[in-house]
Amino acid sequence: MSVFEWPVRVYYEDTDAGGVVYYANYLRYLERARTEWLRHLGFEQDRLMRDVGIVFAVRRVEIDYLLPARFDDALTVEAAVETVGKVALTFRQAITRAPDSLLSRALVQVVCLDRSRFRPTAIPAEIREMMYAEQ
Amino acid sequence: MSVFEWPVRVYYEDTDAGGVVYYANYLRYLERARTEWLRHLGFEQDRLMRDVGIVFAVRRVEIDYLLPARFDDALTVEAAVETVGKVALTFRQAITRAPDSLLSRALVQVVCLDRSRFRPTAIPAEIREMMYAEQ
Amino acid sequence: MSVFEWPVRVYYEDTDAGGVVYYANYLRYLERARTEWLRHLGFEQDRLMRDVGIVFAVRRVEIDYLLPARFDDALTVEAAVETVGKVALTFRQAITRAPDSLLSRALVQVVCLDRSRFRPTAIPAEIREMMYAEQ
Amino acid sequence: MSVFEWPVRVYYEDTDAGGVVYYANYLRYLERARTEWLRHLGFEQDRLMRDVGIVFAVRRVEIDYLLPARFDDALTVEAAVETVGKVALTFRQAITRAPDSLLSRALVQVVCLDRSRFRPTAIPAEIREMMYAEQ
Numbered sequence: 001m002s003v004f005e006w007p008v009r010v011y012y013e014d015t016d017a018g019g020v021v022y023y024a025n026y027l028r029y030l031e032r033a034r035t036e037w038l039r040h041l042g043f044e045q046d047r048l049m050r051d052v053g054i055v056f057a058v059r060r061v062e063i064d065y066l067l068p069a070r071f072d073d074a075l076t077v078e079a080a081v082e083t084v085g086k087v088a089l090t091f092r093q094a095i096t097r098a099p100d101s102l103l104s105r106a107l108v109q110v111v112c113l114d115r116s117r118f119r120p121t122a123i124p125a126e127i128r129e130m131m132y133a134e135q
Numbered sequence: 136m137s138v139f140e141w142p143v144r145v146y147y148e149d150t151d152a153g154g155v156v157y158y159a160n161y162l163r164y165l166e167r168a169r170t171e172w173l174r175h176l177g178f179e180q181d182r183l184m185r186d187v188g189i190v191f192a193v194r195r196v197e198i199d200y201l202l203p204a205r206f207d208d209a210l211t212v213e214a215a216v217e218t219v220g221k222v223a224l225t226f227r228q229a230i231t232r233a234p235d236s237l238l239s240r241a242l243v244q245v246v247c248l249d250r251s252r253f254r255p256t257a258i259p260a261e262i263r264e265m266m267y268a269e270q
Numbered sequence: 271m272s273v274f275e276w277p278v279r280v281y282y283e284d285t286d287a288g289g290v291v292y293y294a295n296y297l298r299y300l301e302r303a304r305t306e307w308l309r310h311l312g313f314e315q316d317r318l319m320r321d322v323g324i325v326f327a328v329r330r331v332e333i334d335y336l337l338p339a340r341f342d343d344a345l346t347v348e349a350a351v352e353t354v355g356k357v358a359l360t361f362r363q364a365i366t367r368a369p370d371s372l373l374s375r376a377l378v379q380v381v382c383l384d385r386s387r388f389r390p391t392a393i394p395a396e397i398r399e400m401m402y403a404e405q
Numbered sequence: 406m407s408v409f410e411w412p413v414r415v416y417y418e419d420t421d422a423g424g425v426v427y428y429a430n431y432l433r434y435l436e437r438a439r440t441e442w443l444r445h446l447g448f449e450q451d452r453l454m455r456d457v458g459i460v461f462a463v464r465r466v467e468i469d470y471l472l473p474a475r476f477d478d479a480l481t482v483e484a485a486v487e488t489v490g491k492v493a494l495t496f497r498q499a500i501t502r503a504p505d506s507l508l509s510r511a512l513v514q515v516v517c518l519d520r521s522r523f524r525p526t527a528i529p530a531e532i533r534e535m536m537y538a539e540q
Binding site: 153155158159160162163166190192193194195196197198199200203253 | 423425428429430432433436460462463464465466467468469470473523
């Protein structure tokens with residue numbers, strides 16, 4: 001399984017009065033890595049929306065918060081495809097801080113939607129093949 | 136000048152590691168009051184977008200941060216129309232905390248845009264008349 | 271099991287370019303309901319932090335996104351305590367839209383932390399008893 | 406006047422249902438550039454807070470929204486020090502998109518605060534000298 005990595009810096013905007021990254025913002029970090037992984041495969045989501053008429057929407061998230069991330073931390077967000085189906089795929093993701101802290105791990109199920117009706121539709125074959133190759 | 140007031144509660148999501156509301160989030164609060172003011176006039180923005188084909192977009196903000204808002208604070212956000220032009224209007228806004236703290240004041244210029252081309256367009260007469268009446 | 275309900279209005283700030291509420295923002299809504307539930311039991315989190323020296327931190331979230339929430343929607347967020355342990359409690363939550371749409375359901379595990387060391391600590395007896403009574 | 410530049414990619418989290426970057430989020434981008442400029446001068450804000458006991462807080466923002474930023478845009482955020490006083494400094498900032506679009510320009514006044522009392526305090530001499538040199 002190929003693991004894609006994306007660096008994320010923690011800014012003030014991400015933290016809360018507890019002094020740590022607000023729990024919902026981990027989901028932003030996870031999505032940045034998935035977006036950059038798609039871009040790395042050659043797919044820009046704005047073009048997929050406009051030209052192909054599809055969007056990828058999150059259907060389910062399971063996330064564990066193990067250690068807090070703090071202001072100014074330099075984090076690494078991982079994304080690896082676990083399964084690819086006809087209309088959905090599942091990512092195994094993690095957020096780590098060097099040298100060896102695992103801050104969070106997550107399982108994210110994403111479904112391909114027809115942009116106009118917002119209904120599930122088949123992932124285009126070209127994209128699915130690239131995704132398979134990344135598993 | 137009629138002043139519209141809208142209550143806002145500060146949640147963790149709004150604060151940052153400095154223990155206070157993050158400066159960009161004051162702009163969220165200001166917009167909630169403008170949205171509710173429009174609703175109070177009888178205009179739902181989703182219907183304006185869909186049926187009339189217009190959106191209101193912010194063109195300029197001047198904001199002063201006088202005192203910090205903190206987690207769990209119960210705030211009041213004020214919105215008053217200062218000027219209404221053909222395509223734009225200006226709000227004078229304030230964020231206060233009882234009994235007598237002025238936390239922030241702002242001047243916000245909003246412009247009416249054609250939804251599809253994202254270009255300035257005239258505020259529909261019916262809406263402009265209601266806005267005038269509120270001045 | 272007693273179910274606490276809290277109203278949430280969807281503003282522009284909550285939506286994304288897909289025209290629906292951004293997936294991370296559902297976690298904000300869920301937390302607002304948990305915060306208001308604690309307040310309804312008589313506990314203000316800022317006082318718990320300052321006077322008792324504890325904070326409640328999310329340890330795990332499982333969330334299903336069933337239907338999208340849209341700009342201007344009036345939502346109801348539910349929070350019900352499913353289990354209360356010595357240091358942690360689990361909420362069963364849902365986000366609904368009248369008359370009968372279930373948009374999202376979630377299971378959220380929250381742990382009581384010593385504020386200064388950020389380590390798990392026992393939920394104060396007075397609070398735990400109130401929580402039990404709400405189950 | 407030396408101009409510091411920082412790249413920012415627009416993600417879904419930044420956009421709203423209008424299809425463009427939500428107006429409050431421009432203030433996040435502006436702050437990222439100021440934070441990275443401070444880091445480039447050799448000052449980490451978490452260390453300034455912990456070791457020196459100061460935080461920089463925004464006192465006033467004037468921002469013009471000229472053109473919308475969209476999902477997937479690769480932006481450049483500029484920060485240049487315009488004036489440095491004893492306790493405050495003013496940044497002239499801009500957000501641009503290649504090849505030649507000016508999306509937003511802003512004037513941001515930042516004040517140095519004593520961390521514990523949240524009151525204005527003198528910018529430490531060492532930092533102020535570095536800031537002068539960057540003008």
